[in-house]
Amino acid sequence: MLILGIETSCDETGIALFDTTRGLLSHTLYSQIAMHSEYGGVVPELASRDHIRRVLPLIKQALRTAQCQLHEINAIAYTQGPGLAGALLVGASIGAALSFALSIPALGIHHLEGHLLSPLLSTPAPSFPFIALLVSGGHTQLMQVDGVGQYKLLGETVDDAAGEAFDKTAKLLGLGYPGGAALSKLAQQGQPNRFKLPRPMLNSGDLNFSFSGLKTAVLTLINKQESTQQNHADIALAFQQAIVEVLTQKSLSALSQTGITQLVVAGGVGANAQLRQNLSNKAASNGATVFYPELEFCTDNGAMIAFAGAMRLQAAPHKTWQPTSSFTVRARWNLETLKASSD
Ligand code: KG4
Ligand code: ZN
Numbered sequence: 001m002l003i004l005g006i007e008t009s010c011d012e013t014g015i016a017l018f019d020t021t022r023g024l025l026s027h028t029l030y031s032q033i034a035m036h037s038e039y040g041g042v043v044p045e046l047a048s049r050d051h052i053r054r055v056l057p058l059i060k061q062a063l064r065t066a067q068c069q070l071h072e073i074n075a076i077a078y079t080q081g082p083g084l085a086g087a088l089l090v091g092a093s094i095g096a097a098l099s100f101a102l103s104i105p106a107l108g109i110h111h112l113e114g115h116l117l118s119p120l121l122s123t124p125a126p127s128f129p130f131i132a133l134l135v136s137g138g139h140t141q142l143m144q145v146d147g148v149g150q151y152k153l154l155g156e157t158v159d160d161a162a163g164e165a166f167d168k169t170a171k172l173l174g175l176g177y178p179g180g181a182a183l184s185k186l187a188q189q190g191q192p193n194r195f196k197l198p199r200p201m202l203n204s205g206d207l208n209f210s211f212s213g214l215k216t217a218v219l220t221l222i223n224k225q226e227s228t229q230q231n232h233a234d235i236a237l238a239f240q241q242a243i244v245e246v247l248t249q250k251s252l253s254a255l256s257q258t259g260i261t262q263l264v265v266a267g268g269v270g271a272n273a274q275l276r277q278n279l280s281n282k283a284a285s286n287g288a289t290v291f292y293p294e295l296e297f298c299t300d301n302g303a304m305i306a307f308a309g310a311m312r313l314q315a316a317p318h319k320t321w322q323p324t325s326s327f328t329v330r331a332r333w334n335l336e337t338l339k340a341s342s343d
Contacts (some may be wrong), residue, residue: 001315002074003076003306004017004062004073004075005027005109005307006055006076007079007114007300007304007311008051009081009082010087010137011036011042012300013051013058013147014028015028015055015062016058017062017304017306018303020310020314024121024306025065026063027064028061029301029302032047037176039176042084044085044086047084047318051087055090055094059153061286070102071263073104074096075106075309079091079109080092080109081108081327081329081330081333082111082138082330082331082332084249085329088329091287096147096327099325100325101322105322106327109305109309110308110338112141114305114308115304116151117148117171117307117308118298119297121293124301126291128145128146128147129144129147129262130291131154133247133269133279134255135161135163135265135266135268136161138161140156141237144254144260145264148311151210151336151338154160154257155250155254158210162211162243164211165212166272169218169236170332172218172219172222173235174231178203180269180272183240184240186233187220187233187236187237187240190233194234194237194245196241196247197218198217200213200242201219201265202249207250207257209247211243219241240272247269247279248279251283251285252286256286261288262289262290262291263279264290266298267332268298268299269299271295271333276292278327302323
């Protein structure tokens with residue numbers, strides 16, 4: 001079965017073709033980052049308008065790369081939420097229109113389910129059950145994943161998401177938007193242990209996180225130091241060390257509390273090299289294995305949506321899926337309310 005994935009929940013237009021026997025055939029992505037960086041963050045109206053411009057050309061490109069024809073597609077998977085309502089509507093309306101025109105089903109996929117299942121696209125892939133550390137610009141969660149649609153929230157941030165903390169701190173250091181990758185690059189020139197920042201909620205006894213205080217601590221530190229490249233690099237490293245230590249410790253606690261030995265890291269912050277190194281080292285000494293989706297599947301992409309659609313179809317083999325011309329989007333959507341199968 002050939003599934004077309006459409007991701008338009010935020011500032012990336014992602015399109016992919018996933019075949020249930022041949023695997024991922026193609027995926028294309030257009031990032032709006034350059035457009036939004038001028039404003040220091042995502043401007044929702046501009047995001048929607050740009051998705052409109054990109055989706056159809058990207059679908060054509062994905063079909064060309066996969067050497068497939070439009071009529072060969074058996075199902076559409078589009079991101080139904082959570083995300084920016086206007087941006088979601090673009091992907092959902094194109095998904096529904098194609099479903100109606102081609103007489104094939106359209107499945108509304110939860111964006112975070114896409115992130116949670118994306119490690120299964122890589123080799124070696126984890127097997128169920130696993131713990132997922134979901135760290136993106138909008139989310140910081142530890143989830144227990146027992147199977148498709150079986151997700152249990154173990155802990156989450158009580159304020160800023162990890163990616164948001166990276167972005168806000170990067171902005172304080174004058175690094176532009178989104179600044180996670182730039183901050184991590186700057187931190188490579190930092191001297192270790194010159195500054196020590198707090199480890200928020202490290203000993204809170206639960207699996208929740210809090211990152212907004214860290215950003216304030218960075219601001220205080222910046223104001224006390226001379227504004228030099230070296231000082232900024234040292235602060236960037238201190239910030240990264242603090243956030244990485246908290247993410248690592250809580251992930252290890254989630255593994256030991258559940259007795260699960262596989263950890264999957266998903267979302268944009270999962271691209272952070274120090275986080276990867278730290279998690280892998282600590283997990284190995286605790287007898288656990290860490291899985292990372294390839295970098296291009298860590299950040300938002302269409303492949304994870306096409307793949308989640310394929311898993312959903314396979315989880316309900318007896319269901320008769322109908323083509324549709326109507327659609328809804330869900331700007332807010334609790335992942336735990338998803339069901340294991342849509343039968
Ligand atoms: O998953 P994602 O592409 O988008 C959503 O938020 O859904 O994640 C984007 C986030 C941004 O906050 C970005 O700064 C952060 O991931 N990020 C990083 C790195 N690369 C991207 N944060 C830390 N280190 C990185 N190397
Ligand atoms: Zn995302």
